[in-house]
Amino acid sequence: GDSVTQTEGLVTLTKGLPVMLNCTYQTTYSPFLFWYVQHLNEAPKLLLKSSTDNKRTEHQGFYATLHKSSSSFHLQKSSVQLSDSALYFCALKTGFASALTFGSGTKVIPCLP
């Protein structure tokens, strides 16, 4: 079946530095990839999504590019802020009637220099 892998469980970094969260997926169908963000004690919310190969999609300073050749959809931001402290989920959808398959999530903790 479909699967999503997020290799980092926790990322701690200094405010102002760039961040990249890894996401790879496995499916035999055409993929639609999503990133959701969950702040403390809140529900997950959509951050960005894409089904177009090699096209960068951006939202709220975050960006990601779907690369079907490497089955990847890494999330990046050029300068992380304290308000970016959250849990980030990568998710995959394939068929019209299918549900989302989520990765295990990456917790991001920015800290002051």
Add this chain to the structure above:
Amino acid sequence: EAAVTQSPRNKVTVTGGNVTLSCRQTNSHNYMYWYRQDTGHGLRLIHYSYGAGNLQIGDVPDGYKATRTTQEDFFLLLELASPSQTSLYFCASSDAYRGGQLYFGEGSKLTVL
């Protein structure tokens, strides 16, 4: 703004107890989902539905029943609760197209003693 409301928000029961989690959406969405969130596992799909009377089995259905009584209402039933079902449960709804984002409720924290 899309709205998904869950109740109860917090529930404590004992092993073998009977629990019903309720979810109502006012988005006019066809699809509704139940996920559980556990540290290290991300969001795992329990059951989902694409309309009143319909039920689809998710990835972790054991020990759970679900029922979609109307387009708005989706219930998750634990008839013999076990400590392994202690978790944070999220209901979500989405449109009936491949890129449709999930709109999540605020979550229901269930503790089984």
